[in-house]
Amino acid sequence: MKLQRLPITMSRGFHSHAHLPRGPQGISEAKLGCEEFLVKLLDRRWTLVSPDTKxxxxxxxxxxxxxxxxxxxxxxxxxxxxxxxxxxxxxxxxxxxxxxxxxxxxxxxxxNGNKARKLDAVLPLLEDHSVTDVVTCGGCQSAHAAAVAVSCAERGLRSHLLLRGEQPDILTGYNLISTMYGNVKYVPRSVYANREETLKxxxxxxxxxxxxxxxxxxxxxxxxxxxxxxxxxxxxxxxxxxxxxxxxxxxxxxxxxxxxxxxxxxxxxxxxxxxxxxxxxxxxxxxxxxxxxxxxxxxxxxxxxxxxxxxxxxxxxxxxxxxxxxxxxxxxxxxxxxxxxxxxxxxxxxxxxxxxxxxxxxxxxxxxxxxxxxxxxxxxxxxxxxxxxx
Structure with missing residues (x-):
């Protein structure tokens, strides 16, 4: 199992393998022109095959x-x-x-669409760093937790979901999806309230x-x-x-x-x-x-x-x-x-x-x-x- 919390300044592994070398590439400290910056931002591997939407x-x-x-x-x-x-x-x-x-x-x-957009650049980054397991947390009906569980399973990654509160008598909605696709553990509210800010x-x-x-x-x-x-x-x-x-x-x-x-x-x-x-x-x-x-x-x-x-x-x-x-x-x-x-x-x-x-x-x-x-x-x-x- 490889768990990794990626530092915010990490910039390696972003770029599309079809256009750029496989080796690590940092982004220059110098100011980049608008077009160059656009390439740096968008020319990478994405989770969604296309950004198209109706x-x-x-x-x-x-x-x-x-x-x-x-x-x-x-x-x-x-x-x-x-x-x-x-x-x-x-x-x-x-x-x-x-x-x-x-x-x-x-x-x-x-x-959810907003969750898919947020994970669009994140999941390929985790794969580039050989991450095998992803830990996240949320409420019992967390759309985020369900999105992570489904998206990780689709890419062969294991997800571990810490959900606030007690297990419902009837599993439904995002809670049901989280349970089907991820490894769920319910965390008492008193413990969850004192957690470190895991999801930034x-x-x-x-x-x-x-x-x-x-x-x-x-x-x-x-x-x-x-x-x-x-x-x-x-x-x-x-x-x-x-x-x-x-x-x-x-x-x-x-x-x-x-x-x-x-x-x-x-x-x-x-x-x-x-x-x-x-x-x-x-x-x-x-x-x-x-x-x-x-x-x-x-x-x-x-x-x-x-x-x-x-x-x-x-x-x-x-x-x-x-x-x-x-x-x-x-x-x-x-x-x-x-x-x-x-x-x-x-x-x-x-x-x-x-x-x-x-x-x-x-x-x-x-x-x-x-x-x-x-x-x-x-x-x-x-x-x-x-x-x-x-």
Whole structure:
């Protein structure tokens, strides 16, 4: 067994074997030109064969029913599965508002899209260092733990998952997948709370998201010229920071807005600052020329329409997810991706006659719907969403 915790500054083993020598190659301390840096960043082995993802357009009718219960009350949507892109993206000059959905939820049947992007550059790096076993941790319904278990098994690596709390009576959702693909050990909450910060978000997990930005910015897709307002739900915030870094580095007129779900604004900003610092140090490259406004951050962090303690589901949200699925064929979950859908819908109304297109990055979360079945019922003082699915 070979277990290895990779230092953040390690830069060997990144590059594509098809284009570069097999021997160790560090990145020069000297400042690299933009094109050279792009090669250093993207020319490597990846977990995903291609960065491709599907883009769909959601149309909203001009009539708006304002309701204090939420932004999606009595709304309707229509999915255009093959919209015009590139130079054919139409200006928002008509009466209908719309937003685009980047369907990263379709990347893998069991791995969330944001997890697949984060692992895109990481797993080949582990293989290059002959790692045989990977240890990680998370909650009982951790999408991260499930993604690591599935992705490691697909590449012949063994995963060891330390899950917080007790084993559920019924295994379902991400917990079931983690158990099927990985070696699970349940850790008492008191012990887990005092653990060393095992999972640190580092620069290599941002690289996969920047690869996505590079793909989406191609002229036949979203292009590099038109203003875009990207919306993403934020757990750790890594995906949002990766989008922001990519947009600024490539000089794209894209604004990234992340809906805060699991932490405070100060903590998200601190994690953003640390990720950017780690990214610069990881690749030993001074990005200040590209990130001139770095002190103001690369992400606009906003509260959810109805703020709540992380993981809580408000009555009526399951029904909204149900209507979205029935009308568009797109499944969102009430904990994560519904928050991004809400904001994208609101922004699309504001931009109906504006200059920017609204784009939601769908990060996945399908298996999270199954995990909701483990919630206590409302007779115990908590809302049980599965009782309201018809």
């Amino acid at each position: 883009i769909q357009q959601i149309m909203l009718p001009p009539e708006r029913i304002k309701d204090e219960d939420g932004p999606l009350k009595d709304k309707s949507w229509f999915n255009m599965p093959n919209p015009l892109l590139g130079d054919q993206i139409t200006d928002n000059s008509g009466p209908d508002s719309s937003f685009y959905v980047v369907r990263d939820d379709l990347l893998h049947p069991l791995v 978000t580092h620069a290599s997990s941002v690289a996969g998201v920047i690869r996505l930005v590079h793909y989406l910015s191609q002229s036949h897709l979203l292009g590099k010229e038109k203003a875009m307002k990207f919306v993403v739900d934020a757990g750790t915030g890594t995906t949002a920071v990766g989008l922001g870094l990519g947009a600024i580095y490539f000089g794209l007129p894209w604004k990234i807005t992340a809906v805060m779900l699991a932490d405070t604004l100060d903590n998200y900003r601190e994690r953003e600052r640390r990720l950017i610092s780690d990214f610069k140090r990881h690749f030993r490259f001074d990005l200040d020329h590209a990130l001139r406004e770095i002190d103001r951050g690369v992400v606009n962090w906003v509260e959810r329409y109805h703020p709540r303690k992380f993981g809580n589901v408000i009555k009526g949200e399951i029904e909204v997810c149900q209507e979205i699925a029935r009308q568009t064929g797109i499944l969102v979950d009430p904990v994560y991706t519904l928050a991004a859908w809400e904001l994208a819908s609101l922004l699309s109304e504001k931009e109906a006659r504006g200059d920017a297109e609204v784009v939601m990055l769908h990060t996945g979360g399908t298996l999270g719907m199954f995990g909701l079945a483990q919630r206590p019922d409302k007779n115990q003082g908590k809302y049980r969403p599965d009782q309201h699915i018809k």
